[in-house]
Amino acid sequence: MAGIVSVAEITKHASPDDCWIVVNGKVYDLSTFAPQHPGGPDMIYKWAGRDGSKTYNDYHSAELIDKTLSDDDKKGDFDESTITQTWLDAQKEETVSEPDPNERPPLSSLINMDDFEKAFAKSGSQKANAYISGASNDLLTYNANKAFWQKLWFRPRIMRNVSTISTKMTMLGCDVLMPVWICPMGIAKTAGPEGETALGAGAAASGIIHCMSTTASYGVEDILASAPKTYPFFFQLYVDKQRQKTEAMLKKFETMDQIKALFITVDLAVVSKREADERIRTQEPTSVYMSGQKNKVDKKGGGLARTTGSFIDWALSWEDLAWVRKHSTLPIVVKGIQSAADAKLALQMGCQGIVVSNHGGRALDSAPASILVLLELRRDCPEIFDKMEVHIDGGVRRGSDILKAILLGARGVGVGRPFQCSVMYDTEGVESAAAILQDELETAMRLCGVTNLDAVRGDLSYLNTSELEQYLPKPQGWSLFAGLRSRL
Ligand code: HEM
Numbered sequence: 001m002a003g004i005v006s007v008a009e010i011t012k013h014a015s016p017d018d019c020w021i022v023v024n025g026k027v028y029d030l031s032t033f034a035p036q037h038p039g040g041p042d043m044i045y046k047w048a049g050r051d052g053s054k055t056y057n058d059y060h061s062a063e064l065i066d067k068t069l070s071d072d073d074k075k076g077d078f079d080e081s082t083i084t085q086t087w088l089d090a091q092k093e094e095t096v097s098e099p100d101p102n103e104r105p106p107l108s109s110l111i112n113m114d115d116f117e118k119a120f121a122k123s124g125s126q127k128a129n130a131y132i133s134g135a136s137n138d139l140l141t142y143n144a145n146k147a148f149w150q151k152l153w154f155r156p157r158i159m160r161n162v163s164t165i166s167t168k169m170t171m172l173g174c175d176v177l178m179p180v181w182i183c184p185m186g187i188a189k190t191a192g193p194e195g196e197t198a199l200g201a202g203a204a205a206s207g208i209i210h211c212m213s214t215t216a217s218y219g220v221e222d223i224l225a226s227a228p229k230t231y232p233f234f235f236q237l238y239v240d241k242q243r244q245k246t247e248a249m250l251k252k253f254e255t256m257d258q259i260k261a262l263f264i265t266v267d268l269a270v271v272s273k274r275e276a277d278e279r280i281r282t283q284e285p286t287s288v289y290m291s292g293q294k295n296k297v298d299k300k301g302g303g304l305a306r307t308t309g310s311f312i313d314w315a316l317s318w319e320d321l322a323w324v325r326k327h328s329t330l331p332i333v334v335k336g337i338q339s340a341a342d343a344k345l346a347l348q349m350g351c352q353g354i355v356v357s358n359h360g361g362r363a364l365d366s367a368p369a370s371i372l373v374l375l376e377l378r379r380d381c382p383e384i385f386d387k388m389e390v391h392i393d394g395g396v397r398r399g400s401d402i403l404k405a406i407l408l409g410a411r412g413v414g415v416g417r418p419f420q421c422s423v424m425y426d427t428e429g430v431e432s433a434a435a436i437l438q439d440e441l442e443t444a445m446r447l448c449g450v451t452n453l454d455a456v457r458g459d460l461s462y463l464n465t466s467e468l469e470q471y472l473p474k475p476q477g478w479s480l481f482a483g484l485r486s487r488l
Pocket residue numbers: 021023030033037038039040043044047052053055056059060064065068069186187214215216217303304307308
């Protein structure tokens with residue numbers, strides 16, 4: 001870093017082409033970096049010539065900026081003695097509404113997963129809530145995910161001595177107290193300052209696993225450090241258009257023993273239209289300090305999810321799994337399987353696992369509810385359940401949903417939004433959400449006559465699938481429409 005930089009000097013560099021910002025007492029030149037900023041250039045331009053520390057810290061770990069920028073871009077320490085009232089007044093423009101901790105319902109009053117989402121909707125920032133709760137277009141898949149778990153019924157057995165039960169399972173070589181992983185979700189700092197470190201610490205304290213996201217707001221090292229030194233994690237990978245970035249990341253993971261599997265997300269070749277997220281943006285135009293220039297909202301929209309996902313490589317194809325394998329020895333799990341045909345392909349390609357997922361309804365709207373796809377797999381390719389690990393996420397909100405998934409043959413279940421919302425209560429919130437799921441799972445098992453979860457994996461005798469079966473795609477040849485295309 002060079003010398004000391006005054007307010008007078010910083011305000012000379014307050015335009016998109018020449019953009020200096022104060023972050024945590026240091027001055028940076030972000031002119032070159034801003035156009036490539038994954039959160040969008042406007043987030044940076046907005047702070048040109050000003051102090052962007054608060055916004056920066058809301059989304060990023062302290063060391064990210066120093067790690068990213070070259071020495072040339074580090075202009076020096078900020079000279080606080082030169083601060084003027086005019087400059088201070090210019091800082092007041094931030095528009096994100098902050099959660100008011102006094103408005104939060106007490107943690108003890110949240111008794112199920114939905115309560116966490118409702119609490120966040122009430123007390124979290126509107127913008128963060130739009131990002132977290134949002135889903136694609138008309139929310140058809142989002143709503144179906146939840147509703148279809150409720151169409152799968154149990155066939156309980158009685159008088160089985162359920163005084164002692166076990167919910168333990170092994171997932172991708174990791175022993176867990178209950179077969180749950182916290183879904184990878186971007187920028188958990190939007191829910192609370194501890195972000196992914198709360199998810200990591202909470203998962204470890206609860207005997208479940210946190211699958212961290214490529215777009216996490218904390219660095220991988222910080223997230224790993226939130227749990228005891230040998231505690232396992234999974235890592236969710238978005239393949240970057242700049243493949244060398246992904247290669248570098250994979251190389252780093254080879255030295256990180258706590259990371260036990262790679263979940264490669266494949267259901268989001270392009271980020272979908274999330275309207276709640278986009279509407280918030282249109283209501284909150286950000287202006288560039290000094291120039292007054294407004295940011296643009298084009299027909300492609302610009303919600304947080306959309307801007308943060310722009311680096312994902314849409315050219316990804318099945319052949320690329322061999323490229324990933326070349327750079328990683330970790331078990332490969334393909335996240336985003338939505339048909340039996342693709343589940344079979346994943347097995348053929350030598351994957352160690354799959355996640356049946358539609359991204360929580362945040363990818364293709366009208367994609368089938370994930371529980372339907374799990375049922376389709378049991379019908380059309382039951383062999384895959386023995387040859388690789390099948391996991392599922394999307395709309396899992398009850399311990400009884402976990403039991404249903406395991407009875408269908410899944411080895412693990414991902415839970416997303418409620419955990420992200422629980423970050424509002426820091427690690428304690430994450431632990432509390434996990435404890436609720438654990439209790440609900442144990443209660444459902446006891447009432448169903450199941451004493452050992454691992455032993456009943458794939459046992460359909462406890463389930464009545466009739467109501468769901470009508471929604472499954474007809475096997476090829478059975479459909480009224482089979483062969484129609486060839487006649488046209
Ligand atoms: C120079 C290093 C920086 C890097 C590598 C970086 C990276 C990113 C990335 C990857 C995202 C997407 C979400 C995520 O993965 O966390 C993001 C979002 C964001 N970043 Fe940065 N960022 C940097 C600097 C800054 C600065 C200086 C500011 C503001 C002063 C800032 C403000 C934001 C905001 C507000 C978002 C959320 C975007 C939104 O609300 O649409 N970032 N950044």
